[in-house]
Amino acid sequence: MSYRETGLSVYGHKCELCGFSVVEVHHIGYQLHTEWENKIRSKYKAGEDMSLILEEVKALGFLSWNGQDLSKDNRSTNLAVLCGNCHSLVHLFDAGMNLLKALPKRI
Helix, strand or coil, X not given: CCHHHHHHHHXXXXXXXXXXXXXXXXXXXXXXXXXXXXXXXXXXXXXXXXXXXXXXHHHCCCCCECCCCECCCCCHHHEEEEEHHHHHHHHHCCCHHHHHHHCCCCC
């Protein structure tokens, strides 16, 4: 099941913030993903041992590194169903994990 299908099946087909029915599925922890991906890239480019950092990110829900990209955390607890406008606003204000304050409890 894709992360989109997971998000929609768990949280429904309406924006969790405004109720609009044309929706996208957003990764709540996108900032954490970017932070860890940058750390991994830095170690990778420097030729450093990757084993410890890869164990750390796996525990956070990022399951793989392909030498270029870190997989995203597609667990339902990291997903939100948002309309395009609310999704854009979340990124515009760089809300990240603060979005959790406005959403119902994640399952």
